[in-house]
């Protein structure tokens with residue numbers, strides 16, 4: 321007789337009606353998937369000052385000065401770059417923060433989030 325059941329949620333005891341108390345353990349395949357992650361993509365434009373983009377990357381994406389400068393230059397040279405990968409809510413909040421800060425400062429800086437490759 322089994323007295324202690326494993327804690328794993330993927331192993332479930334099956335109740336057999338009118339059995340003699342025997343417990344059968346069935347291993348089920350794991351069905352839960354890790355949550356979809358979202359990447360925040362920032363776009364280049366001709367007007368937003370480089371210093372402002374670097375500041376935004378430091379303030380909202382927790383990048384150090386060197387990393388922020390490298391990402392800003394990648395956007396400037398290639399047209400866009402990924403600033404970070406987050407859960408859906410966090411990515412949406414980062415986009416709101418960037419767009420709000422840019423609008424308040426009068427810059428046309430744009431960014432968006434999209435599902436990251438999984």
Ligand code: TYC
Pocket residue numbers: 362363364365366367368369370373392393395396429
């Ligand atoms: N291209 C801008 C300039 O020359 C700088 C810039 C970089 C703007 C990155 C936006 O996401 C951006 N001032």
